[in-house]
Amino acid sequence: MPTWLSVLLEILKITIPALIVFLTVYYLLKQYLEKQYQFRLLEFRQNQAKTTVPLRLQAYERLSLFCERIAIPNLLLRLRAENQKAGALRVALLMAIQQEFEHNITQQVYVSEKLWEIIKIARNDALTIINGLAEKVDPQADAAEFANFLLNYVNSQETSTLEKALIAIKKEAGTLFA
16 A cells, blocks of 8 residues: 555544544534523523513503593693683693603603504594684683583593503503513
8 A cells, every 4th residue: 555545544544533523512512602692692681671671561650640641531620720711721731731741752662652652642632622622612711611511522432542542551561461
């Protein structure tokens, strides 16, 4: 047998087992690093959930409170004053709704876009009701007349957009625990 062939066989005797060991170590190391990555990712998500779940729950609470505070009967209880005119009550109601909305606008970061749209629709509906019914009452009339008109309208409705918004809030908040 020629010497170059024996040298080649000796090289192959050393190279093939080394190559097998290398590939085995590579495969095992790759598997180990993938498991470590998955573990770290799971750990990160758990830590993130610990932070975001309380913030999201707080957002749902605040938006529920927002819906309750801009409900027309609740607004009337807070804002109606003696010797107040219908026009002044209208302005006070509109301003209160806008201030409540501005106070809670940052909550949109923690809720879904769909829920935030529902909240905005509920707010706009309350504004529309107040403005629409205010057109039917003389601005110089007594605020009690306008308030009664508003309450009669609200009581005649089966479900309001605010009630639908509260249901949507509860439904989305429930998904955190499903």
